[in-house]
Amino acid sequence: MAKRAIITGITGQDGSYLAEFLLAKGYEVHGIIRRASTFNTKRIDHIYQDPHSPNTRLYLHYGDLSSGDRLTDLIYDLQPEEVYHLGAQSHVKVSFEVPVYTGEVNGIGTTRLLEGIRRSGKDTRFYQASSSEMFGSAPAPQNEATPFRPRSPYAAAKLYSFWTAVNFREAYGLFTSNGILFNHESPRRGETFVTRKVTRAVAAIRAKKQTKLYLGNLAARRDWGYAPEYVEVMWRMLQQEKPNDYVVGTGEAHSVEEFVGEAFSYVGLDWKDYVGIDSRYLRPTEVDFLLADASKARQELNWKPQVTFRQLVRIMVDADLEAVGLPVVGEGKKILEARVSHWHHWDAAVSSALQASEGQAGDNVTTETK
Numbered sequence: 001m002a003k004r005a006i007i008t009g010i011t012g013q014d015g016s017y018l019a020e021f022l023l024a025k026g027y028e029v030h031g032i033i034r035r036a037s038t039f040n041t042k043r044i045d046h047i048y049q050d051p052h053s054p055n056t057r058l059y060l061h062y063g064d065l066s067s068g069d070r071l072t073d074l075i076y077d078l079q080p081e082e083v084y085h086l087g088a089q090s091h092v093k094v095s096f097e098v099p100v101y102t103g104e105v106n107g108i109g110t111t112r113l114l115e116g117i118r119r120s121g122k123d124t125r126f127y128q129a130s131s132s133e134m135f136g137s138a139p140a141p142q143n144e145a146t147p148f149r150p151r152s153p154y155a156a157a158k159l160y161s162f163w164t165a166v167n168f169r170e171a172y173g174l175f176t177s178n179g180i181l182f183n184h185e186s187p188r189r190g191e192t193f194v195t196r197k198v199t200r201a202v203a204a205i206r207a208k209k210q211t212k213l214y215l216g217n218l219a220a221r222r223d224w225g226y227a228p229e230y231v232e233v234m235w236r237m238l239q240q241e242k243p244n245d246y247v248v249g250t251g252e253a254h255s256v257e258e259f260v261g262e263a264f265s266y267v268g269l270d271w272k273d274y275v276g277i278d279s280r281y282l283r284p285t286e287v288d289f290l291l292a293d294a295s296k297a298r299q300e301l302n303w304k305p306q307v308t309f310r311q312l313v314r315i316m317v318d319a320d321l322e323a324v325g326l327p328v329v330g331e332g333k334k335i336l337e338a339r340v341s342h343w344h345h346w347d348a349a350v351s352s353a354l355q356a357s358e359g360q361a362g363d364n365v366t367t368e369t370k
């Protein structure tokens with residue numbers, strides 16, 4: 001029997017990579033998506049399967065983290081072995097503008113899911129997408145023993161979820177694990193996060209469709225990794241004998257300015273000719289320096305990222321050059337071809353993992369997304 005997993009946030013960067021990863025492992029995957037007036041499934045269109053097909057292993061269900069009934073019903077009906085809770089209002093700056101909504105979705109949304117699992121009575125394993133943002137102003141490097149000092153409504157809400165997951169583990173014996181992930185990026189990164197904003201701008205400037213890029217704080221330092229490597233570690237956490245909490249990051253930090261410099265110079269441009277500062281991108285309280293000490297994940301989960309900062313920049317710039325119809329510089333593409341497996345690719349080609357493996361499909365539960 002194929003294992004069954006629910007992914008919240010399946011249409012996001014991580015959710016889409018995780019869905020590919022789990023399908024390649026033979027799972028039956030159920031994603032929760034929001035109703036929108038336009039399609040919001042761009043990142044998973046290439047793995048979408050017709051629910052009428054006998055070998056379907058990917059199912060999509062409407063639901064929203066701000067409403068509990070539907071989540072409880074889905075957990076009760078599907079009885080999944082694993083739930084990966086990735087859905088969130090994930091933008092830190094936006095959380096200052098919509099703090100109540102962010103708390104509702106990123107905080108209480110988690111309790112809704114955990115209550116559904118508790119009440120279902122099944123020993124479902126639960127992954128909580130916790131964040132390095134929870135460390136806030138705590139001095140770097142940060143590990144599992146570092147005290148949390150959140151600096152945004154986003155971080156405060158994530159902290160609520162972190163402790164709720166821990167509490168359900170201690171109070172009810174649920175298998176809940178927190179992945180405290182540091183920033184991870186890819187060509188599927190949302191367009192308003194700084195890395196993708198920069199790599200898209202580099203491509204647009206090269207294509208002569210843009211002349212200027214406005215950013216906020218260039219001094220902030222982040223531990224940036226490559227997203228597909230991070231979804232694998234989520235899965236590893238749920239395969240352990242016991243639930244636990246893990247810091248996940250590369251152990252190397254760079255400033256926003258360094259990222260910008262690296263991206264522009266990769267295509268032969270000097271960033272100082274194009275970048276301006278706009279105070280609207282500054283945050284009321286900033287997180288200055290995030291740097292992971294991921295030794296616990298390395299030892300217990302045998303996890304070590306392969307893609308370096310420089311390589312990450314090249315992968316993302318190449319992908320965005322291709323997206324605007326320009327020839328790629330090529331180093332980024334070469335890195336993926338040489339070093340990592342097929343499901344890391346950025347384009348929307350039908351996943352060969354899916355074509356290759358024919359898993360067990362369950363009954364079609366619901367899906368009316370197309």
Ligand code: NAP
Pocket residue numbers: 008009010011012013014015032033034036040063064065066085086087088089090091105129130131132180181182183184185190
């Ligand atoms: P993302 O690309 O912004 O994806 C967020 C997902 O959540 C999307 O599928 C989104 O749906 C969904 N969502 C948002 N609000 C929802 C709601 N009210 N009900 C149901 N679904 C909702 O984020 P990501 O980068 O993949 O990150 C995945 C998770 O890891 C998030 O919880 C994030 O906070 C956390 N995290 C990310 C990083 C990172 O560096 N990427 C690091 C640490 C932790 P739509 O597509 O419809 O918007």
Ligand code: GDD
Pocket residue numbers: 090091092093130131132133181182183184192193194195197214215216217218220221222256281282283286287290
């Ligand atoms: N978004 C954005 N836009 N950030 C900018 C800009 C800009 O124009 N200019 C400078 N920055 C700085 C931000 O102030 C921040 O210090 C840094 O770039 C990174 O910002 P983001 O890319 O928006 O990511 P984040 O670190 O705030 O949050 C991401 O990582 C967290 C993990 O640490 C998100 O993915 C969160 O969901 C995640 O939890």
